[in-house]
Amino acid sequence: MRKIFLIVLTAILPASVMAQNFNKHLATAKSSYSAGKLEDSRFAMEQMMQELDITIGKEVLKLLPAKLDNLNMNAAADNVTGTNGFLGVNIHRDYGTAEKKAEIDMITNSPLVASINTILSIPFVGNSADGNQKRVKIDGYKGLLQKNVDSETQKPSYELQMPFNSTLLTFRMGNADEAEVLKMAALIPIAEIAKMLQ
Amino acid sequence: MMKNAIKLLLVSLVLTGISPANAQGLLKKIKQKAEQAAERVADKKIDKAIEDKTGVSSGNQNAGGPGSSGGSSGKNSPGNKGGAGLVTTPPDVNANLGDAEAAFKANNYGEARYAVQQAMLGVEMEIGKKILAGLPETVSGLKTIKEEDKVTSTGWGWVGLTIQRKYGEGDKQLTTTIANNSVWMSAVNMYLANGGYAQTSSDNQKWKQTKVKGNKAIIEYDEGSGYKLTVPIGQTSLIIWEGVNFATEQDIMSAANSFDIDGVKKTLGEK
Numbered sequence: 001m002r003k004i005f006l007i008v009l010t011a012i013l014p015a016s017v018m019a020q021n022f023n024k025h026l027a028t029a030k031s032s033y034s035a036g037k038l039e040d041s042r043f044a045m046e047q048m049m050q051e052l053d054i055t056i057g058k059e060v061l062k063l064l065p066a067k068l069d070n071l072n073m074n075a076a077a078d079n080v081t082g083t084n085g086f087l088g089v090n091i092h093r094d095y096g097t098a099e100k101k102a103e104i105d106m107i108t109n110s111p112l113v114a115s116i117n118t119i120l121s122i123p124f125v126g127n128s129a130d131g132n133q134k135r136v137k138i139d140g141y142k143g144l145l146q147k148n149v150d151s152e153t154q155k156p157s158y159e160l161q162m163p164f165n166s167t168l169l170t171f172r173m174g175n176a177d178e179a180e181v182l183k184m185a186a187l188i189p190i191a192e193i194a195k196m197l198q
Numbered sequence: 199m200m201k202n203a204i205k206l207l208l209v210s211l212v213l214t215g216i217s218p219a220n221a222q223g224l225l226k227k228i229k230q231k232a233e234q235a236a237e238r239v240a241d242k243k244i245d246k247a248i249e250d251k252t253g254v255s256s257g258n259q260n261a262g263g264p265g266s267s268g269g270s271s272g273k274n275s276p277g278n279k280g281g282a283g284l285v286t287t288p289p290d291v292n293a294n295l296g297d298a299e300a301a302f303k304a305n306n307y308g309e310a311r312y313a314v315q316q317a318m319l320g321v322e323m324e325i326g327k328k329i330l331a332g333l334p335e336t337v338s339g340l341k342t343i344k345e346e347d348k349v350t351s352t353g354w355g356w357v358g359l360t361i362q363r364k365y366g367e368g369d370k371q372l373t374t375t376i377a378n379n380s381v382w383m384s385a386v387n388m389y390l391a392n393g394g395y396a397q398t399s400s401d402n403q404k405w406k407q408t409k410v411k412g413n414k415a416i417i418e419y420d421e422g423s424g425y426k427l428t429v430p431i432g433q434t435s436l437i438i439w440e441g442v443n444f445a446t447e448q449d450i451m452s453a454a455n456s457f458d459i460d461g462v463k464k465t466l467g468e469k
Contacts, residue, residue: 026299029295049311056307056308056311
């Protein structure tokens, strides 16, 4: 019984701390603004933004499946880092073991989104002649799939980059073939994530 | 076909009593007009063929240039003659903070983020206006160009807040830019911290370190654009003065010295 209580407490505690921080910064922002301390109010707002970014990141992690086909998630590797303003937030999760690993990384407010979008909008550039880079579509979202072959082991690894809104999602998978990578990528609930990160 | 039409016209003219001499003059004119029309049609066809092949529009139709009303694209699209523009009221800070609170309570984090961003935009615009109000009205005899006063905020942190005021008199101009949370900061601080960029003693000295009211600064000179003085203030802000047609280095330095740098620093919350 005590164990269950502890588990529930550890699950709820971070969220309530987050809410407390947000409310504390909100109160500071409001009172500083009323007192004409504009710079203090602005700083409190920046803090609010960071709290929000991290909260959003954690919500996104909840949307990701616990299992990607036969690969289990590594809960300890879950990570949300909020940078202030510039890059928004980095969200990371990985699945599987060193032998066969899949990684998901999302960067909100990413400056890379524009360049990937350019590649995606020009078919001629998107598909390379050697077949190592091509445009794919998953769940209605366009993405850029790149194949790399390890020069020593000759094993291929794939990287799929998908921009949506101002977020860049990168899905990496080693020791797999293209069909497997696309099958795994299709399990990521992109539409729901996009809604959360809009 | 054209010949038949001309013959028919000639016959009808003769029949209606016009003298052959008059008729011949008229005929000549008609022939000329017909030839000109034919030439125009041929020109257009050639132009179109070129356009189809190369994708570049031929100059014939756009001889008037982009501003001309008779350009090919302007045929059916009228130019805008003026309007009231956009309302430049900054976002209401209190209302947006209220929205953020409500959205956060409802676990609607995306909306909350947007509202905080808007509130930040609002407060940054106010900071900018406060700073503009604290800047001198005249500098070294140059008057403020009021309509050029500018506060730009991204509400984003990255480029942050930029405040600009221009002073001018004749062909002499001073542009003051105050940037907060600026990405340029690191570049400027690198200059100041790195002795490797120290000044040279050659004749074409383009920049050197200096001080404005006790603050470390960099002064640059370019034959084309004039003097540029950059002063980092605090941790994340900088002031840039760009002087066009300033006679000497001393001239721009005394202009910069008439600014209340500490006041700007305080308003921006810099230490």
